[in-house]
Amino acid sequence: MKQTYINQLKDRIGHDVTLKGWLYNSRSSGKLVFLQLRDGTGIVQCVVFKGNDESVFEKAKALGQESSLIVHGTVKADERSPIGVEVDVKGIDVLQNVHDYPITPKEHGTEFLMDHRHLWIRSKKQNAILKVRHTVIKAVRDYFDSNGFILADTPIFTPAACEGTTTLFEVDYFGDDKAYLTQSGQLYNEATAAAFGKSYAFGPTFRAEKSKTRRHLTEFWMVEPEVAYATYEDMMDLGEGLILHIVKSVLNERRAELEALERDISKLEAIKSPFPRLHYDDAVKMLQDGFDKGELGASDRGRPARSEEDAGQRPAVRRFEWGGDFGAPDETYLSSQFGSPVFVHHFPTAIKGFYFEVDKDDPKYALGIDLLAPEGYGEIIGGGERAASLDYLEKQLEAHNLPRESFEWYLDLRRYGSVPHSGFGMGIERTVAWMCGIEHVRETIPFPRMLYRLKP
Amino acid sequence: MKQTYINQLKDRIGHDVTLKGWLYNSRSSGKLVFLQLRDGTGIVQCVVFKGNDESVFEKAKALGQESSLIVHGTVKADERSPIGVEVDVKGIDVLQNVHDYPITPKEHGTEFLMDHRHLWIRSKKQNAILKVRHTVIKAVRDYFDSNGFILADTPIFTPAACEGTTTLFEVDYFGDDKAYLTQSGQLYNEATAAAFGKSYAFGPTFRAEKSKTRRHLTEFWMVEPEVAYATYEDMMDLGEGLILHIVKSVLNERRAELEALERDISKLEAIKSPFPRLHYDDAVKMLQDGFDKGELGASDRGRPARSEEDAGQRPAVRRFEWGGDFGAPDETYLSSQFGSPVFVHHFPTAIKGFYFEVDKDDPKYALGIDLLAPEGYGEIIGGGERAASLDYLEKQLEAHNLPRESFEWYLDLRRYGSVPHSGFGMGIERTVAWMCGIEHVRETIPFPRMLYRLKP
Numbered sequence: 001m002k003q004t005y006i007n008q009l010k011d012r013i014g015h016d017v018t019l020k021g022w023l024y025n026s027r028s029s030g031k032l033v034f035l036q037l038r039d040g041t042g043i044v045q046c047v048v049f050k051g052n053d054e055s056v057f058e059k060a061k062a063l064g065q066e067s068s069l070i071v072h073g074t075v076k077a078d079e080r081s082p083i084g085v086e087v088d089v090k091g092i093d094v095l096q097n098v099h100d101y102p103i104t105p106k107e108h109g110t111e112f113l114m115d116h117r118h119l120w121i122r123s124k125k126q127n128a129i130l131k132v133r134h135t136v137i138k139a140v141r142d143y144f145d146s147n148g149f150i151l152a153d154t155p156i157f158t159p160a161a162c163e164g165t166t167t168l169f170e171v172d173y174f175g176d177d178k179a180y181l182t183q184s185g186q187l188y189n190e191a192t193a194a195a196f197g198k199s200y201a202f203g204p205t206f207r208a209e210k211s212k213t214r215r216h217l218t219e220f221w222m223v224e225p226e227v228a229y230a231t232y233e234d235m236m237d238l239g240e241g242l243i244l245h246i247v248k249s250v251l252n253e254r255r256a257e258l259e260a261l262e263r264d265i266s267k268l269e270a271i272k273s274p275f276p277r278l279h280y281d282d283a284v285k286m287l288q289d290g291f292d293k294g295e296l297g298a299s300d301r302g303r304p305a306r307s308e309e310d311a312g313q314r315p316a317v318r319r320f321e322w323g324g325d326f327g328a329p330d331e332t333y334l335s336s337q338f339g340s341p342v343f344v345h346h347f348p349t350a351i352k353g354f355y356f357e358v359d360k361d362d363p364k365y366a367l368g369i370d371l372l373a374p375e376g377y378g379e380i381i382g383g384g385e386r387a388a389s390l391d392y393l394e395k396q397l398e399a400h401n402l403p404r405e406s407f408e409w410y411l412d413l414r415r416y417g418s419v420p421h422s423g424f425g426m427g428i429e430r431t432v433a434w435m436c437g438i439e440h441v442r443e444t445i446p447f448p449r450m451l452y453r454l455k456p
Numbered sequence: 457m458k459q460t461y462i463n464q465l466k467d468r469i470g471h472d473v474t475l476k477g478w479l480y481n482s483r484s485s486g487k488l489v490f491l492q493l494r495d496g497t498g499i500v501q502c503v504v505f506k507g508n509d510e511s512v513f514e515k516a517k518a519l520g521q522e523s524s525l526i527v528h529g530t531v532k533a534d535e536r537s538p539i540g541v542e543v544d545v546k547g548i549d550v551l552q553n554v555h556d557y558p559i560t561p562k563e564h565g566t567e568f569l570m571d572h573r574h575l576w577i578r579s580k581k582q583n584a585i586l587k588v589r590h591t592v593i594k595a596v597r598d599y600f601d602s603n604g605f606i607l608a609d610t611p612i613f614t615p616a617a618c619e620g621t622t623t624l625f626e627v628d629y630f631g632d633d634k635a636y637l638t639q640s641g642q643l644y645n646e647a648t649a650a651a652f653g654k655s656y657a658f659g660p661t662f663r664a665e666k667s668k669t670r671r672h673l674t675e676f677w678m679v680e681p682e683v684a685y686a687t688y689e690d691m692m693d694l695g696e697g698l699i700l701h702i703v704k705s706v707l708n709e710r711r712a713e714l715e716a717l718e719r720d721i722s723k724l725e726a727i728k729s730p731f732p733r734l735h736y737d738d739a740v741k742m743l744q745d746g747f748d749k750g751e752l753g754a755s756d757r758g759r760p761a762r763s764e765e766d767a768g769q770r771p772a773v774r775r776f777e778w779g780g781d782f783g784a785p786d787e788t789y790l791s792s793q794f795g796s797p798v799f800v801h802h803f804p805t806a807i808k809g810f811y812f813e814v815d816k817d818d819p820k821y822a823l824g825i826d827l828l829a830p831e832g833y834g835e836i837i838g839g840g841e842r843a844a845s846l847d848y849l850e851k852q853l854e855a856h857n858l859p860r861e862s863f864e865w866y867l868d869l870r871r872y873g874s875v876p877h878s879g880f881g882m883g884i885e886r887t888v889a890w891m892c893g894i895e896h897v898r899e900t901i902p903f904p905r906m907l908y909r910l911k912p
Contacts, residue, residue, distance in 0.1 A: 003685060005604065005653065020685040022650070022873045040653025040684065041604065068873040096874050118647035118865050119872060121608075127651055134607045141597065148461065148497065151590045152577075155903040156612075156660050156675055159910045171625050171637070174664065179910055181627070191574035191912075192902060194478070195583055197461065197496025203660060204612050208630065219612055228496065229459060229476040409574050409912035416575060417478045417524040418552050446648060447611040454615045454635055456647075456865035 006042035009085045012075045019044070019071045019087065022122070023063050023098075025105075033060040035089070037071055038122070045078075046071050046087040059092050065104070066122070068095040082256075117447055118456050128257035129443050132250055133432045137202075139249035140223050140426070143242050144200045149225060152192035154185025154201040159406065169208045169218075181206035184425060187355070187410050189226035190386060193421055194413060200225040212451050214440040215328070215378060217429060219449040226423030232357075232367040232385040235422045236343050239371050239381045240275050242426065243341055247271045250435050263437040267375065270339050277343040278334070280365070286337060287320035287330055296320075296333050325351045332376040341380070345369045354396040357385035357420070369424065377434040383424020390414035462498035465541045468531045475500070475527045475543065478578070479519050479554075481561075489516040491545070493527055494578070501534075502527050502543040515548050521560070522578070524551040538712075573903055574912050584713035585899050588706060589888045593658075595705035596679050596882070599698050600656045605681060608648035610641030610657040615862065625664045625674075637662035640881060643811070643866050645682035646842060649877055650869060656681040668907050670896040671784070671834060673885060675905040682879030688813070688823040688841040691878045692799050695827050695837045696731050698882065699797055703727045706891050719893040723831065726795050733799040734790070736821070742793060743776035743786055752776075752789050781807045788832040797836070801825045810852040813841035813876070825880065833890040839880020846870035 004017040021039030028034070031050040036043050048060040063069065070093040078086040103119055113120045120126050144151070157171065157179040173179040185201035192199035202223045209216055227234065247268055250258070258265055278286070290296035320330060326344075335342055349358050349366040356366035371381035387393050393414055397404050432444035442448040447456065460473040477495030484490070489504040504516040519525065526549040534542040559575055569576045576582050600607070613627065613635040629635040641657035648655035658679045665672055681694060703724055706714070714721055734742070746752035776786060782800075791798055802821040805814050812822035827837035843849050849870055853860050888900035898904040903912065 007604075020875070021653075022875075040606070040649075040651060040655075066873040068875045098872050101872050116865075116868075118644075118868060121648065121651040130608060130651075131606060137607055138597075138601055141594075145594055148463075150496070150587060151593055152586060152902045153660075153677065155905055156662075157905045157910060159912075169627050169629075171627050173625075173910060174666065174907060177910060188574075188903060192577065193496075195496060195577040195586075197477075199496075204609075206612075210630065221609065409572075412572075412574060416554050416557050417522040419476070419478075419524045446608045447644060449611055449613045451630060454613060454629060454633060456615075 006037070006039050006044045006083070008041075009044060009075050009087070010083060013077050013085060014075065016072070016074050016090070017087070019046070019073070021069070021071075023065055023067045023069060024124075025065065026060075026063060028061050031057075033057060035060055035063070035071070037069070037087075040127075042083055043124070044083060044085065044087055045081060046073060046089050048089040048092075052090070056089065056092055059094060060089070063094065063097055064099040064101065066101040066119075067098045069093060070095065114442070114448070114453060115455070121446060124260055126443060128254075128260040129432065129436050129438065130446060131257050132254050132261075132436050133428070133444055135250055135253050136246055136428060136432050136435060137221075139246045140242065140428075141202065142249075143245045144198075144223075144225060147198070147241075149198040149200045150192070150196040152189070152196060152199045152201060153203050154182065154188035154192075154224075156182050156203065158182050167208050169206050183207055184222070185224050186226070186423060186425065189224055189423055190410070190413055190421060193226035193228045193423070194417065194419070197229075198225070198227045210451060214442075215430060217441055217445065217448055217450055220441075220445070221428040222425050223428065224423060224425045226421065228419050228421045230385075230422045231420065232345060232369050232383075232422055235369055235383055235385070235424050236275075236277055236345070236371075239343070239369070239383075239424055239426070240273060240341075243275075243371070243381075244271065244273055246431065246435070254435075258436070261436050261438065263435075267437070268435065271374075272340060275341050275343055275371070276338050277345060280344055280346045280348065281322070283326075283334055283344045284320055284322050286334060290333050291319045296329065323348050323350065326370075326372075326379075328376075328378055331372045331378045335372040335374045335376070339374065341374060342372050343369055344372065345384075352384075354400040354402060355386050355393070357387045367422075373430070373434045375434065375437070377430055380430045380434065381424050381426045383422065385420065385422040388414065388418045388420050390418065462493070462495050462500045462539070464497075465500060465531050465543070466539060469533050469541060470531065472528070472530050472546075473543070475502070475529070477525070477527075479521055479523045479525060480580075481521065482516075482519060484517050487513075489513060491516055491519070491527070493525070493543075496583075498539055499580075500539060500541065500543055501537060502529060502545050504545045504548075508546070512545065512548055515550060516545070519550065519553055520555040520557065522557040522575075523554045525549060526551065570898070570904070570909060571911070577902060580716055582899060584710075584716040585888065585892050585894065586902060587713050588710050588717075588892050589884070589900055591706055591709050592702055592884060592888050592891060593677075595702045596698065596884075597658065598705075599701045600654075600679075600681060603654070603697075605654040605656045606648070606652040608645070608652060608655045608657060609659050610638065610644035610648075610680075612638050612659065614638050623664050625662050639663055640678070641680050642682070642879060642881065645680055645879055646866070646869055646877060649682040649684045649879070650873065650875070653685075654681070654683045666907060670898075671886060673897055673901065673904055673906055676897075676901070677884040678881050679884065680879060680881045682877065684875050684877045686841075686878040687876060688801060688825050688839075688878055691825055691839055691841075691880050692731075692733055692801065692827075695799070695825070695839075695880055695882070696729060696797075699731075699827070699837075700727065700729055702887065702891070714892070717892050717894065719891075723893070724891065727830075728796060731797050731799055731827070732794050733801060736800055736802045736804065737778070739782075739790055739800045740776060740778050742790060746789050747775045752785065779804050779806065782826075782835075784832075784834055787828045787834045791828040791830050791832070795830065797830060798828050799825055800828065801840075808840075810856040810858060811842050811849070813843045823878075829886070829890045831890065831893070833886055836886045836890065837880050837882045839878065841876065841878040844870065844874045844876050846874065 024038040025036040033048040035046040072091040073087040169181040352366040359365040368384035429441040480494040481492040487506040491502040506513040528547040529543040625637040808822040815821040824840035885897040
């Protein structure tokens with residue numbers, strides 16, 4: 001008999017169906033057994049009545065959590081059910097009766113759950129988070145595909161370090177060569193933007209950072225659009241449109257999952273255009289005022305404790321000085337001043353990468369943009385306008401002590417038809433964590449990789 | 457003035473527009489200069505008439521290939537144009553006049569072009585191939601997303617070798633640990649299929665193979681669906697549906713690109729359901745008959761020479777014996793017997809991975825499936841049904857000399873709710889090469905990585 005999926009049941013009321021799945025939970029009371037069956041598309045209550053067939057009843061009563069089974073029954077409307085239906089069971093085929101499933105309804109430590117990640121992803125909340133991830137990624141791709149961008153994935157193996165090798169993973173490339181795992185496809189995107197006008201790359205990126213905070217993974221996914229003839233202001237428009245499309249998609253398609261996660265949905269519904277756009281100088285002033293009023297740090301400390309490691313690494317609160325880069329508490333304070341994500345632009349040139357375009361009127365500012373997510377989720381977009389001048393870039397490579405030879409191909413982009421162009425990167429895991437309202441990015445990816453986590 | 461893209465021009469006939477792009481080619485004749493302007497969305501002829509404004513005319517005449525420029529002009533219908541319009545130029549802003557663009561209309565060697573890949577992707581054919589790639593990837597994702605699959609990307613860093621370490625890239629993981637770059641997400645997909653019912657992974661995979669053929673890259677992209685409660689026959693249905701959707705999407709959306717590539721489009725239009733499904737035994741008989749009739753090898757040798765390396769590595773033609781795995785000439789011969797892709801199923805268990813389910817009636821056959829593309833493009837799908845029994849898998853690990861400890865998490869999937877399940881992998885680059893009708897997979901990815909190619 002053909003399998004019906006649980007998310008199709010509300011269109012099959014009154015019909016006989018065959019469900020194939022796993023036992024999520026069960027309870028029995030005298031003459032009834034209630035099986036919570038999951039099949040990956042949802043969970044439905046299957047009711048076994050002793051009076052119908054005693055052998056089916058006994059079989060149902062004996063089943064342990066995560067037993068695999070096929071249920072035959074009739075779909076009935078049920079107002080009390082979150083999915084509007086339940087199933088009146090006529091027969092059960094047990095594929096495997098499980099009695100020692102390691103993840104029980106009791107509390108488990110994070111390390112134990114992470115060691116059992118291959119099973120943990122079956123549980124309601126983890127399942128919900130990864131479905132939100134699916135929707136975020138689909139929203140990202142749909143946004144760029146429907147706005148004239150060409151997907152041009154950049155290489156994972158890169159020959160040279162863009163900005164020092166300390167956070168790069170090194171790979172032995174056939175014995176006589178070394179390759180490094182990409183940290184960003186940006187330089188390559190600049191080449192594809194000149195070929196396609198608008199391009200984007202979407203893939204895993206790697207950072208060998210010895211930090212153990214709730215915001216870091218060694219392997220994470222990033223989308224990076226790049227647009228020829230575009231300015232840093234165009235990137236704020238593009239990034240804002242992207243975030244609005246993601247939020248809308250998640251609200252439309254994953255409401256049930258957000259509810260399972262006990263997400264405060266009103267916080268996402270409040271995200272509206274236009275996002276505030278703060279000059280770095282104004283952001284600095286806001287931070288200084290916040291400190292002077294005794295607010296800075298308070299808002300950060302006020303949020304729920306995120307994790308022990310994080311608390312340990314949180315820098316002491318100090319008065320922010322012009323020229324510095326924002327730390328997590330600064331980002332949290334800035335974004336807490338607004339109900340929506342906030343852009344910061346015009347960063348000090350000295351703290352930005354060698355490839356940034358500078359403000360022609362005041363070269364101490366680089367035309368960089370960051371987007372800070374609300375609720376303490378930090379920077380989710382970083383980018384800006386790239387330097388178009390060959391001369392300037394040659395000087396920058398020297399000033400940043402970078403090996404000129406490795407960048408010859410990149411300099412070619414300025415030798416042969418250089419144009420103003422801009423782009424940014426958006427981290428998927430931080431965005432998913434924000435959508436879900438969860439604490440740690442390690443739960444936003446099926447199999448997280450961290451400093452001390454390479455398994456399963 | 458707001459930028460109009462070239463692919464929007466046919467809706468702007470009679471209007472003044474501003475185009476931003478690069479000079480693809482030009483010629484002049486007395487009082488006219490014809491500029492072929494490209495902007496990534498297309499190429500349009502821009503006509504500069506000396507009588508309009510002599511200074512604009514002189515500026516246009518002086519422009520070299522790949523100069524960056526902004527063109528102001530009026531859109532005019534033109535029947536001779538492949539895009540139906542041309543532009544009557546009123547003004548030109550030259551951003552950079554280029555005179556020594558390295559890729560000229562003359563012939564260049566492959567190594568030279570690959571060294572200049574960052575520029576080569578601007579040329580008409582390379583640009584067309586990568587746009588077909590974009591459409592293939594979008595078709596793949598749309599197919600799975602609209603058929604109830606959840607995207608669950610599997611890790612790039614894996615702790616253990618699945619099947620020997622000889623073709624694995626090794627990464628130094630914070631000094632005291634080794635990680636390997638994934639060759640396939642399959643084992644992890646089996647975990648996500650049990651969580652989501654239907655799941656797929658889509659990302660880069662890596663193979664440290666010292667082979668230098670037209671079908672191999674060290675870094676390539678693969679999509680891998682996995683379905684709980686599905687059989688190997690379901691996978692043939694799923695794979696056929698996937699290929700049909702890809703072919704349809706490419707034909708609908710990339711006809712201009714296929715024409716630029718001089719692709720024989722009728723070959724793609726001929727792809728129809730159902731694809732033939734050959735038992736391995738029947739495939740063997742077909743190969744033996746082909747050899748006896750003197751046909752085998754002929755068809756392979758008859759196709760256009762693909763590359764020197766490939767010819768060197770092509771194995772000598774011999775009579776195929778039961779129990780062997782197909783080589784490239786075998787695949788080519790088999791697929792040449794049909795106008796469409798052809799499935800082969802029921803391979804000898806001895807030549808398949810440890811995780812294959814075997815035919816219950818005759819365990820010398822594994823429930824594997826391969827899909828062979830037409831026109832000599834070889835295997836583009838490989839997969840099948842996975843062994844569901846814990847006992848059997850434990851014996852297989854031993855028989856294949858695999859470290860039991862590394863697979864404990866995988867065995868958990870058989871301990872806790874084991875179900876029949878199946879999946880496959882489809883290689884993106886081979887599929888794109890087939891769609892485009894091109895010889896070598898190295899042109900199907902923006903920045904190919906091969907044995908001797910790690911740049912740019």
